[in-house]
Amino acid sequence: MSGEPRPRIPAPVEELLATLWAGGQAAYVVGGCLRDTLLGRKPADWDLTTDAPPVRVGALFPRSTYENRFGTVVVTHGKNQYEITAFRRDVSYSDHRHPDAVEFGNSIEEDLARRDFTVNAMAWGGRPGEKPAFVDPHHGRDDLALRLLRAVGDPDRRFAEDALRMVRAVRLAATLEFEIEAETFASIERNAELARHLSGERICAELLKLLAAREPSVGLRLMADSGLLVVIAPDLARQRGLEQNKTAGEDLWEHTLRTVDAAPNRQLVRLAALLHDIGKPDTLTEGHFPGHEAIGAVMARDFLAGLHAPRAFQERAAHLVRHHMFSYEPNWSDAAVRRFIRKTGPGSIDDLLALRAADNEGSGLPADAGHLAELASRVRAELAANAVLGRSQLAIDGNDLMAELGVPPGPLLGRLLDDLTDRVVAEPALNDRTVLLDLAKQAISDRQLVENPHS
Secondary structure, X not given: OOOOOOOOOXXXXXXHHHHHHHOOOOEEEEOHHHHHHHOOOOOOXXXXXXXXXXXXXXXXXXXXXXXXXXXXXXXXXXXXXXXXXXXXXXXXXXXXXXXXXXXXXXXXXXXXXXXXXXXHXXXXXXXXXXXXEEEOOOOHHHHHHHOEEOEOOOHHHHHHHOOHHHHHHHHHHHHOOOEEOHHHHHHHHHHHHHHHXXXXXXXXXHHHHHHOOOOXXXXXXXXXXXXXXXXXXXXXXXXXXXXXXXXXXXXXXXXXXXXXXXXXOOHHHHHHHHHOOOOHHXXXXXXXXXXXXXXXXXXXXXXXXXXXXXXXXXXXXXXXXXXXXXXXXXXXXXXXXXXXXXXXXXXXXXXXXXXXXXXXXXXXOOOOXXXXXXXXXXXXXXXXXXXOOOHHHOOOOHHHHHHHHOOOOOHHHHHHHHHHHHHHHXXXXXOOHXXXXXXXXXXXXXXXXXXXXXX
């Protein structure tokens, strides 16, 4: 592929290369950014490598910082930041995650030899005075043309060095729509247990990237087939082979994959689709799964906590799992629609409806089965009408009840506000200060009679 055209490199990156060359240093763009630009994809960022040690890079770029021990200098150029890393050579990785030490290398070939996959082990650039050219000792451009992920050198060694490379392989297979070369995949199968050494944060980052693929099922299926799934998400792995009354011939895992693919490419919805039936294996009773959504919500929260996902993200995903089994009927009153919105939360409605539509498709049904389109329309109408859905929209608040009726702070005050909210959700016309105070007086009187029947 010697006739490969010059890669399209942004002007600011060209300027960084020029500065390094003018300073007497070798410089190359390297890795995923080069891969993506050759594929016609927009790189998320641009990485450079050089024979200059970090101190020299800092001298050439005054607007830079060096804060790690891996030889990477972060350079601010224009409005963006770029990472420039000194050549490195292979070292040992005793924890299967981090190099035991960092040794700077002397050549670009030495640096490329330590990288994960051949399509990431390409560089473009050169030494001062040379015509910039591709450096591709592992035939990455050939594998790029074949849309193939192949480990650099011995795959067992690559994955023993950093077990995350196995997870990255299935993620890249999904996001790039590549196949994993046979020996590389066989090595993942042999080494899948090494994924137990990975931190939750690293797994979470890769999983979320995988879920952003056009068809996440590609990577998820590879994860299951390779043995990674049982290590990373054993509760999801239990779905394989579990029959359910959905699409003929498909087990629960296939249903989950179809649901994830059908979900819109929104991070939270895709993740909830992956986890929506995680509670089914634990609730199987005579071919049914009673309460799986409640059990599943707890399991989804625990799974995401194990990945150290942000707490708010854990709660939002668990909330969607908990409520995805709602059942709407066209004969619902407007008040019933408002109660549904209040129960699920206005901020979760769009995601919940999207999850349910994906679940329908994953079950072999039309996306709007269960009159989802009608429910969505009615929900929009209620939200547009600014319907009362919570305490904050009442015409009175706790201070009013304390000042006007002498209600003390505490559980009684909260129950009164909740009762009044329920009444107004059912009958919006009741949301009037005088009316609500009268209702509160009556509720207090009734409550006292119940609580003190012999007074």
